[in-house]
Amino acid sequence: MNSAQLDIFRKDVQGNPVWLDCVKDLETARFRLNELASVIPGEYFVFDQRTHQIVASLARPTSVQFCKEEA
Secondary structure, X not given: OOOOOEXXXXXXXXXXXXXXXXXXXXXXXXXXXXXXXXXXXXXXXXXXXXXXXXXXEEEEOOOOOOOOOOO
């Protein structure tokens, strides 16, 4: 049986991991990271259940816009 071994997480505003998805291979995991981050910017990582290690990560910061004050 070839079950999913990689979990995809996103860090919430407090830095806590939030589980989003599971996939079978690293190629698919990297694709999903980019796909997810393009919709909702933030910090994402892939956790390998077999090795108990983070095997990929992606940080796409949110845009911050500053308004110029007029005198």
